[in-house]
Amino acid sequence: MKCPFCDSNDTKVVDSRSAQKNNAIRRRRECLDCGHRFTTYEYVVEYPLTIIKNDGRREEYDRRKLFNSLKIACNKRPVPVDKLESVVIDIEKEIEELSGGEIASNVIGELVIKYLKELDEVAYIRFASVYKKFKDLDEFKDQIERMSNLNGSKN
Ligand SMILES: [Zn+2]
Structure with a gap:
């Protein structure tokens, strides 16, 4: 710049x-x-993208959902917000190259795992371990929130 x-x-x-x-x-x-x-x-250039969920349902791609999943995975980790924003942009670029307007949600999950691995070890493990079980960003978010609530009540 x-x-x-x-x-x-x-x-x-x-x-x-x-x-x-x-x-x-x-x-x-x-x-x-x-x-x-x-x-x-x-x-960020907007383009229509449909996510195919694991159960076959389709929904519109939501950037905030992706960003929030990253944010939750990096909770209390030394990862600046602008790093997360550029990861979102990088992932969208890859999606754009991979997809013809539709993409399976687990492909996005794998991309998140790939980028988190480079970004922060703890966030990567946190995301990967929960995500592998659920294979869905929504469920990942719910599960992680439940886990951090449990941790919070102990303190
Ligand atoms: Zn100057």
């Missing part, structure tokens, strides 16, 4: 948050050469 003040390519992200309404990711960046700060918005 080029600095709009001095054209330097040396910029870093200092803050990142999603602007949910516009489906955009807002980033504050700082130029490492001139020190100016500026804001960028990254828009």
Whole structure:
């Protein structure tokens, strides 16, 4: 990302948050050469995608569901939110290459496992161990939430 003040390519992200309404990711960046700060918005291209669930039901792809599953897997792990956002974008890119508008939910699960493995060992094991049992992101989410509630009540 080029600095709009001095054209330097040396910029870093200092803050990142999603602007949910516009489906955009807002980033504050700082130029490492001139020190100016500026804001960028990254828009994710929307395309229709149907998920085929394990029981054969179909539902519309929901980016938030994918993001939340990653977030839950990385709960209390030192993984910044913007990392999770870029994993979502990477996974969507792979889905786009793999699918003709429809994709089995377990393919997405396998992609999540692949990326978590690179991202964080604990999150990877957490996700993989539960996911292998259920093979479904929804059930994964429910199960993990139940587990963390149990842990919470012990403390
Ligand atoms: Zn600059």
